Amino acid sequence: MTSELCYLQEAASHDSIIEEINAEAFGPGRFVRTASRIREQGPHDMALSFVCLDQDQVIASVRMTPVWAGKAAGHMLGPLAVRPTHKNRGIGRHLVRIAVEAAEKAGSQTVILIGDAPYYSPLGFRPIVPPTLKLPGPVDPRRILAHPIVEGVETKMIGMMRWRG
Numbered sequence: 001m002t003s004e005l006c007y008l009q010e011a012a013s014h015d016s017i018i019e020e021i022n023a024e025a026f027g028p029g030r031f032v033r034t035a036s037r038i039r040e041q042g043p044h045d046m047a048l049s050f051v052c053l054d055q056d057q058v059i060a061s062v063r064m065t066p067v068w069a070g071k072a073a074g075h076m077l078g079p080l081a082v083r084p085t086h087k088n089r090g091i092g093r094h095l096v097r098i099a100v101e102a103a104e105k106a107g108s109q110t111v112i113l114i115g116d117a118p119y120y121s122p123l124g125f126r127p128i129v130p131p132t133l134k135l136p137g138p139v140d141p142r143r144i145l146a147h148p149i150v151e152g153v154e155t156k157m158i159g160m161m162r163w164r165g
Helices: 012-026 028-032 034-039 091-105 117-123
Strands: 005-009 050-054 057-069 072-082 110-114 144-148 159-163
Touching (some): 034 072, 057 091, 072 091, 091 110, 091 117, 117 144
Parallel strands (some): 072 110
Antiparallel strands (some): 005 050, 110 144
């Protein structure tokens, strides 16, 4: 059986399966992570959040949350999760590209995430140097990565990151 992958904007009907995929990927500890402190402040932007379907089954998702990254109007990418049955096929990377492109079209100045540089660097994410962005909880500053959309936005990324309503 061949795989038919389809990438779509997230819909409200996807919520329970996305929660299941995130639980599978990150476990119950996901709620105590620093990124969750920001996500708790307000809803993610469904217009910039996407799922991947194989046949009719949601097998991956990425969400984008509107944030203030200091004084920069941006989006926080994550969580990004792919079912174990579909890992290592480029699905996560494709979802990241789609989400960043959508954020750019929506006027976002930057996309921020907490993650592994080796995975995200080929997608245009770099550590913020010097680490001037603060998050509402402990985090290794080397894992705070940014994909600048607007030239010079790094000069605005000083201070606390928080939900942007």
